[in-house]
Amino acid sequence: MTAINHMPEVDQGAAVAASQSGVRLWAARANRALGHVVAIPAALLVLAEIVVLSAGIVGRYVFHAPIIWADELAGILFLWLAMLGSVIAFQRGEHMRMTAIIGMLRPNARAFLDVVAAAASLAFLLLVIHPAYEFAADEVFVTTPALEIVNSWRAAALPVGIGLMLVAAVLRLVRIAGLRDLLTAVALVAGIIATLVLVAPVLKPLGNFNLLIFFVVIVGAMVLAAVPIAFAFGLATVGYLALTTSAPDVVIIGRMDEGMSHLILLAVPLFVFLGLLIEMTGMARAMVGFLASLLGHVRGGLHYVLVGAMYLVSGISGSKAADMAAVAPVLFPEMTKRGAKPGDLVALLAATGAQTETIPPSLVLITIGSVTGVSIAALFTGGLLPGIVLAIGLCSVVWWRYRGEDLSHVKRATGREIGRAFVIAIPAMALPFVIRAAVVEGVATATEVSTIGIVYSVLTGLLIYRQFSWRRLYPMLVETASLSGAILLIIGAATGMAWALTQSGFSASLAKFMTALPGGTPVFLGVTIVAFVILGSVLEGIPAIVLFGPLLFPIARQVGVHEVHYAMVVVLAMGIGLFAPPFGVGYYAACAISRINPDEGIKPIVGYIAALLIGTLVVAAIPWISTGFL
Structure with missing residues (x-):
């Protein structure tokens, strides 16, 4: 039974x-x-x-x-x-x-x-x-x-x-x-x-x-x-x-x-698409190839190339995910052949993601401009030198780590090979200058300029590099819409939260607290760095900016900090939090793009994060780095 x-x-x-x-x-x-x-x-x-x-x-x-x-x-x-x-x-x-x-x-x-x-x-x-x-x-x-x-x-x-x-x-x-x-x-x-x-x-x-x-x-x-x-x-x-x-x-x-x-946020999907476009047309590969031929024979040379390539590509795409996806697949195979450890590769890739957060046309800079009223053109101008300061810090760590690297098996590129790589890379390397010139000369606004970059990239891919896949166009457009929708919905929700915080009187209380801090400007900037490193690791860059930018930028003006200088300090501190493990989402994005286990990069990234923090303190201490060319 x-x-x-x-x-x-x-x-x-x-x-x-x-x-x-x-x-x-x-x-x-x-x-x-x-x-x-x-x-x-x-x-x-x-x-x-x-x-x-x-x-x-x-x-x-x-x-x-x-x-x-x-x-x-x-x-x-x-x-x-x-x-x-x-x-x-x-x-x-x-x-x-x-x-x-x-x-x-x-x-x-x-x-x-x-x-x-x-x-x-x-x-x-x-x-x-x-x-x-x-x-x-x-x-x-x-x-x-x-x-x-x-x-x-x-x-x-x-x-x-x-x-x-x-x-x-x-x-x-x-x-x-x-x-x-x-x-x-x-x-x-x-x-x-x-x-x-x-x-x-x-x-x-x-x-x-x-x-x-x-x-x-x-x-x-x-x-x-x-x-x-x-x-x-x-x-x-x-x-x-x-x-x-x-x-x-x-x-x-x-x-x-x-x-x-905000119409300025229209730059988000357009720059995301531009980032995907430069990878598809071979422009990113051409730039990296030239840098590799120039520095490939130097101890740690390809690591310097990685730092420089991320700086250049960030000036085109404005999207860190697109930047890393454009550079890592090109450089990592050769770097691995030369004995670089996977953990160090992903650690440096994540660190360069933080280093290049201020390179125009950064989506974070565009977001700051849209929510605080700071001039986008001024932010784009002020963002160039801070990235170089942090790049010097990262290169110092690379030099120390690879000062004894054996390069006996590496063949140095001839002058002819370097010249050929340079000629091939000229159309690609010209794009950041085309974009900047279009904004400065008044041809296009910060929102519109991405379309000039898109048209330039399409023509370059079709006529010069001959690497334009029509089949990939539709998936790229859909990916652009998806990533942009995810970013913009965060901005929308965070705007609602920021409004609630403002209406509650929290902003007034925060302003009173921050302005009452002893020590004046140095202490205010120090508290800002600590706060945004934490916020960057928890909230990611854009929602943190939308939530706290409208609250803190008026306070910065009250204590005598130039708004562009303050924006650079905020963005750099936030970038460190975003790309630093164990909570930084950017770090895990770098691991996913590199196909490297996150555990392998935890130890090597410590030195790079220390260099980034020192560089951020230097930028905070010397306002001219951010405002000297305004």
């Missing part, structure tokens, strides 16, 4: 397992279909932005007949690009999050926290979908000045994007979670939200203590649990506004729209 009773249980278990497998298979197919449906218009939007901005340049500079509606149309398309890009990033699981802590856990615990992170993201999307619809509906009463259409055409991107992410979130939960983990994670997230709602009467009288609860404890817990940063910021802000203030829910959508709608 026991055997007879047991068989149906086995059959029932197998049936349940088969049913779950079938549901997951259906969810995976639906997720792929959603990806295709969203990717095509997102790719077309990237192309449309390039065309519209290029037309604006030609109309204004060539025909002296500005297209008055170009910027307005670009702004409308930009919000749609940002939201559809966010959907692609969500569908692919590419939204930025900190995985350093959960990466140390056992596989079962890590898998469960992935489900919790997806459930938390779903909760945020559910909470804001209706306010997003209300916001778009209210915009029907606003007419755009140039195109004279209702602003709902633009604002509709928010509810549509959030709705599509909502679908993607449900599909992700079905794909990655078993029934038990799914129910447990949903119950956990719902339980925490319900508890906060129940204790809301207790929270309101606490005043600014709620900032600690929502924006330190709750955000910190979500970030450490690998909830995507944008959704952690958003969920905490919604909770803070709904439970401790009388502000309507639609406010957070308005602040997100404001944060994502």
Whole structure:
């Protein structure tokens, strides 16, 4: 009888397992279909932005007949690009999050926290979908000045994007979670939200203590649990506004729209695409090849080449991931042949990522300009020398480590070979100067100049290097939309959080504290360096800037620090945090691009981080390095 009773249980278990497998298979197919449906218009939007901005340049500079509606149309398309890009990033699981802590856990615990992170993201999307619809509906009463259409055409991107992410979130939960983990994670997230709602009467009288609860404890817990940063910021802000203030829910959508709608941020997707383009056309390989022929016979020579190549490529792409992806595959094989250890390679690659954060056209500099009002052109000018100061520090460490390297087996390049490599690299090395000249001479704005770089790179790839793959173009456009959407959603969510912090009076309290610090400017800059090293490791560069830039830059002016000098100190300190293990996300990006285990680079990177810190202190102590050419 026991055997007879047991068989149906086995059959029932197998049936349940088969049913779950079938549901997951259906969810995976639906997720792929959603990806295709969203990717095509997102790719077309990237192309449309390039065309519209290029037309604006030609109309204004060539025909002296500005297209008055170009910027307005670009702004409308930009919000749609940002939201559809966010959907692609969500569908692919590419939204930025900190995985350093959960990466140390056992596989079962890590898998469960992935489900919790997806459930938390779903909760945020559910909470804001209706306010997003209300916001778009209210915009029907606003007419755009140039195109004279209702602003709902633009604002509709928010509810549509959030709705599509909502679908993607449900599909992700079905794909990655078993029934038990799914129910447990949903119950956990719902339980925490319900508890906060129940204790809301207790929270309101606490005043600014709620900032600690929502924006330190709750955000910190979500970030450490690998909830995507944008959704952690958003969920905490919604909770803070709904439970401790009388502000309507639609406010957070308005602040997100404001944060994502700065036209200067349009440079983000365009420079991301430019970075991918220079790698595909062979321009990056040409530059690195010339530097290798020049210094390959010197002790540690290719390490110097790596530092120099990252400096040059950063001046083109503006995206650190694109920079590292362009340089590492070209240099690392030869460096490994010469005996370089993998750990040292990835350590130096990560360190150069931090070193080149100020090289124009850095996305972080563009973000600083957009949220603080500092001149983008001034930031671009001021960012060149600080990168060189840090490069000297890194090269000093390279010299010390490789001063006894055996180069008896290395053949020195002849003058003819160097000359040939130089001639080949000239079109590629000219690009940073073309971009800078276009901005300085007034041909294009900081937003538009990327399109000049794109056109230049396409023509160079087609006519000179003959390395232009039309098949790779569509995946590159989709990747551009995905990465840009992930970045811009963080900016939108962080803008909402920054607004909540400002409205609470926190900014005034922070200003009072910072201005009251003893020691004047030196102490203020020292505290800034420590704070942004920590913030860079936890929040990454762009969200940290969006959150704290509007608060701290006015204070810097009050204590007598030039805004460009302060921007360089902030960016360099933040870059160190971003690329320093164990929490720096940039370090793990370098490891992923290099295909090197993160453990191997932990020890070698210590010396490089020390050099970066010394260089940052030098930049902080000598304002002329940042402002001498303004």
